[in-house]
Amino acid sequence: xxxxxxxxxxxxxxxxxxxxxxxxxxxxxxxxxxxxxxxxxxxxxxxxxxxxxxxxxxxxxxxxxxxxxxxxxxxxxxxxxxxxxxxxxxxxxxxxxx
Amino acid sequence: xxxxxxxxxxxxxxxxxxxxxxxxxxxxxxxxxxxxxxxxxxxxxxxxxxxxxxxxxxxxxxxxxxxxxxxxxxxxxxxxxxxxxxxxxxxxxxxxxxxxxxxxxxxxxxxxxxxxxxxxxxxxxxxxxxxxxxxxxxxxxxxxxxxxxxxxxxxxxxxxxxxxxxxxxxxxxxxxxxxxxxxxxxxxxxxxxxxxxxxxxxxxxxxxxxxxxxxxxxxxxxxxx
Numbered sequence: 001x002x003x004x005x006x007x008x009x010x011x012x013x014x015x016x017x018x019x020x021x022x023x024x025x026x027x028x029x030x031x032x033x034x035x036x037x038x039x040x041x042x043x044x045x046x047x048x049x050x051x052x053x054x055x056x057x058x059x060x061x062x063x064x065x066x067x068x069x070x071x072x073x074x075x076x077x078x079x080x081x082x083x084x085x086x087x088x089x090x091x092x093x094x095x096x097x098x
Numbered sequence: 099x100x101x102x103x104x105x106x107x108x109x110x111x112x113x114x115x116x117x118x119x120x121x122x123x124x125x126x127x128x129x130x131x132x133x134x135x136x137x138x139x140x141x142x143x144x145x146x147x148x149x150x151x152x153x154x155x156x157x158x159x160x161x162x163x164x165x166x167x168x169x170x171x172x173x174x175x176x177x178x179x180x181x182x183x184x185x186x187x188x189x190x191x192x193x194x195x196x197x198x199x200x201x202x203x204x205x206x207x208x209x210x211x212x213x214x215x216x217x218x219x220x221x222x223x224x225x226x227x228x229x230x231x232x233x234x235x236x237x238x239x240x241x242x243x244x245x246x247x248x249x250x251x252x253x254x255x256x257x258x259x260x261x262x263x264x265x266x267x268x269x270x271x272x273x274x275x276x277x278x279x280x281x282x283x284x285x286x287x288x289x290x291x292x293x294x295x296x297x298x299x300x301x302x303x304x305x306x307x308x309x310x311x312x313x314x315x316x317x318x319x320x321x322x323x
Contacts, residue, residue, distance in 0.1 A: 010247070011272070013207050062164075065157055065193065067200035067248065 001074045002055060004064045005036030039063055051075055101126045101315050104141040106171065106187075108133045108151035108162045113184065113295060117147045120295040124308065126315035133165035143180040143224070143314055144171055146187025148240065148293060158186060158201065158243050159193035168194055180224040181287045182314060185241055188279070188289030197282055197289045198256070199248030201241075205272025209242045213304070215267040216278045216292055220260040223281040223288045228313040235306040237292035239270065244291040246273040246280070256280055264290055 006012050012034050019033035045051035052075045059071035103121045107114045107130050118128035131138060133151075138144060151162035162168070168190075175181045175196055183191040191197040204210055213236055218229045248256070253275060256262050264279035271291075279290030294307025 010202070011205070013203070013205070062160065063156070065160070065200055067192075068202055 001041075002039045002059050002063050003036055003072045003074070004039065004059070004069050005034055005072075006068055007070055010068055048075055101142040102129060102140065103127065103143045103145060103315065104129050104131045104138045105145045105147055106131050106133055106167055107147075108149065108165060108190075110151045110153055111147050111149035111186070113148035113186075113293065116293075116295045117145050117184070120298040120307075120311050121145075121315055123299065124311055124315045131167060133162065133167045136166045136170060138167070138170045138174060141174075141179075143182070144174055145314070146171070146181070146183040146190050147295075148185030148187060151186055151190060154186075154243075157189075157193070159189035159191075162190045163194040172196060175282070175287050178284060178286050180314065182225050183287075183289040184293060184295065185239075185244070185291055188291055189243060191287060191289045196287050197280060198252045199246055199274075199280065201243045201291070202245045202247055203243050204241070204245050204270075210244065210270055211238075211240045212270070213238050214270055214278075214292065216264040217267060219262045219265050220281070222260055222285040223263055223313075224286060225281075225288045225290075225310050225313050226263050228316070229309045233309075234267065235264075235292075235294075235309070236297065236304050237294055237307055238296045238304075239292050240296075241271070241291055244273070245271045246275075246277040246291075248274065259283065261285075263288055264292070 014035040015033040022030045043051045043054055045054060052073060055073045059073060064071040103126050105114045105117050105128055114130055121128040155161060171181060189201045192200050215234050215236055218226055218231050218233045221227045221229055221231050261281050262277055263281050265276040266278050269276045278292055279288060281288045294310040296302060297304035297307035298311050299305055
């Protein structure tokens with residue numbers, strides 16, 4: 001998975017609007033809300049390092065515009081990875097709260 | 099000699115016929131060029147028109163920059179050929195690295211469809227070299243991602259090299275330094291968010307855009323100045 005988000009300092013009106021709505025729900029202590037994009041895909045690669053290299057390269061060349069955005073790459077096998085074609089490394093979402 | 103202007107058509111372009119009508123109306127010859135073509139043919143100028151190339155998916159211009167024709171456009175630009183990107187075409191040129199900076203979503207995330215006043219700030223480019231610096235034009239805008247942004251160093255270069263072609267009088271979208279159009283270092287590649295092709299004839303309500311398109315058509319054959 002690649003997370004594409006606007007660079008620090010770039011205005012994010014969506015994030016600001018969400019943040020301004022939270023106090024009405026009782027979440028008064030939430031700050032720094034930023035909205036980005038999550039792009040998930042599978043890569044056929046000999047190993048995880050090769051898959052990461054490809055993901056980083058395509059993020060740099062296509063998924064993120066470096067003037068506005070930065071990209072973070074998450075690589076890993078997920079459940080059911082054994083069903084993938086031999087030699088394939090599956091990418092999955094990072095662990096953590098949804 | 100009649101200038102031949104290539105107008106690149108991407109899937110999702112929607113201003114190519116407006117540009118063609120203006121070019122022909124001003125005495126040029128317009129040729130629509132499908133984005134999958136690997137060459138432009140013998141042309142004197144190139145226009146990347148407005149619209150939503152590839153649905154603006156991912157980011158405006160992000161996919162279009164990889165179309166086969168863009169290699170030919172880059173080669174034409176490198177030789178000094180005049181290239182103009184209007185609206186979505188401006189976005190494509192920044193994504194392709196032919197112009198600096200980027201166009202982000204408008205301040206307040208609002209799609210803008212209105213007429214604005216812009217001032218000619220530099221006559222360095224073929225598009226603006228018939229115009230008088232300081233002249234104010236009323237031109238339509240029609241965009242969601244037209245807020246120009248670049249880093250401080252690029253902005254300093256744009257200012258010192260007189261590469262800011264147009265500025266908004268009343269900034270509608272949050273563009274840095276009120277920028278509505280810029281050109282490359284050589285001056286032959288120009289991008290602008292307003293649509294001069296929608297204001298080239300009195301029947302359209304304004305002919306203020308004509309001075310820009312006249313530059314395109316009548317200086318189309320010359321090298322960058």
